[in-house]
Amino acid sequence: MSESPYRAGHVAVLGRPNVGKSTLINALVGTKVSIVSPRPQTTRHRMLGIATFPEGQLVLVDTPGIHADKGKATASAMHRMMNRAARGALEGVDAALLVIRAGQWSDEDTLAYDALKGAGIPVVLVVNQVDRYPDKTELLPFLQTVNEGREFASLHPVSALKRSGLQPLVKTVLGLLPEQDALYGEDEITDKSQRFLAGELVREQLMRQLGAELPYATTVEIERFEEEMAKRKGAPPEPMYRIGAVIFVERESQKAIVIGKGGARLREIGTKSRQQMERMFGCKVFLETWVRVREGWSDDEAALKAFGYTE
Numbered sequence: 001m002s003e004s005p006y007r008a009g010h011v012a013v014l015g016r017p018n019v020g021k022s023t024l025i026n027a028l029v030g031t032k033v034s035i036v037s038p039r040p041q042t043t044r045h046r047m048l049g050i051a052t053f054p055e056g057q058l059v060l061v062d063t064p065g066i067h068a069d070k071g072k073a074t075a076s077a078m079h080r081m082m083n084r085a086a087r088g089a090l091e092g093v094d095a096a097l098l099v100i101r102a103g104q105w106s107d108e109d110t111l112a113y114d115a116l117k118g119a120g121i122p123v124v125l126v127v128n129q130v131d132r133y134p135d136k137t138e139l140l141p142f143l144q145t146v147n148e149g150r151e152f153a154s155l156h157p158v159s160a161l162k163r164s165g166l167q168p169l170v171k172t173v174l175g176l177l178p179e180q181d182a183l184y185g186e187d188e189i190t191d192k193s194q195r196f197l198a199g200e201l202v203r204e205q206l207m208r209q210l211g212a213e214l215p216y217a218t219t220v221e222i223e224r225f226e227e228e229m230a231k232r233k234g235a236p237p238e239p240m241y242r243i244g245a246v247i248f249v250e251r252e253s254q255k256a257i258v259i260g261k262g263g264a265r266l267r268e269i270g271t272k273s274r275q276q277m278e279r280m281f282g283c284k285v286f287l288e289t290w291v292r293v294r295e296g297w298s299d300d301e302a303a304l305k306a307f308g309y310t311e
């Protein structure tokens, strides 16, 4: 048997909240910390993770502009901007993973599929959480319906949580990528990437806890990221991170939503984000979060930012 060539490329990962994208990415990448590369990107993608295998490398990216996870409220806005957005957001994307939860296909998934196919990008449907269906034959009618009238490069029932079905998925996706050398080294991890990751974790909590209520031009900036030695009585000093995250919204009313009653929501966002950071960075984290109103944004600018059009 001849050896197959090394393949590498950018793979967009799309899907609604809670379908299991992060779980899948972590499972593919293998270790949580290797998720982000500090290298400046030439495209407008946000790097989610780099999964390197003997046969090739998947650079998993987010594609601002064709999110399938904005919820119904922005679905029509998304329609309006889709053509424009898709052109930029999908530049340089070689293949896409559209992740759904077994048994659930939504309008947002249709939007994402259409945008991807419109840009000529092969779409692999990842039907996640199949472990919830002990009787797999129950899934067949669902798969048939979703597949009807659509052209997926492949359909992959998987369980990201149990890590089943991932090998064939990787094989399929690698096959869709161009023959070329690895795009990134396997061990590119720096503080800069951790800083970026910290912002992503806060953003994830915002999405998770606010859902459709999340003001759509919300952004997160990490203003402070410092390593310190934490001293405790009777114990050797150990490293900890002191992190300051600012959540920017457009209006005072939105600020109130993020902060919540008596500050409860912001506290919860902070606590969950900190726990995630501690897990990811493997050290204690002292996290402070603020919400600020960024004034002087026109609606247009806000929309463009949300769709990934400003740097």
Ligand code: GDP
Pocket: 015, 016, 017, 018, 019, 020, 021, 022, 023, 024, 128, 129, 130, 131, 132, 158, 159, 160, 161, 162
């Ligand atoms: P994301 O919002 O798409 O990134 O979803 P997450 O990866 O954060 O997962 C959302 C929830 O679904 C978490 O509680 C996961 O543990 C759970 N989950 C993810 N993948 C699976 C799976 O394959 N099976 C089951 N049963 N649960 C899963």
Ligand code: MG
Pocket: 021, 022, 023, 204
């Ligand atoms: Mg996620």
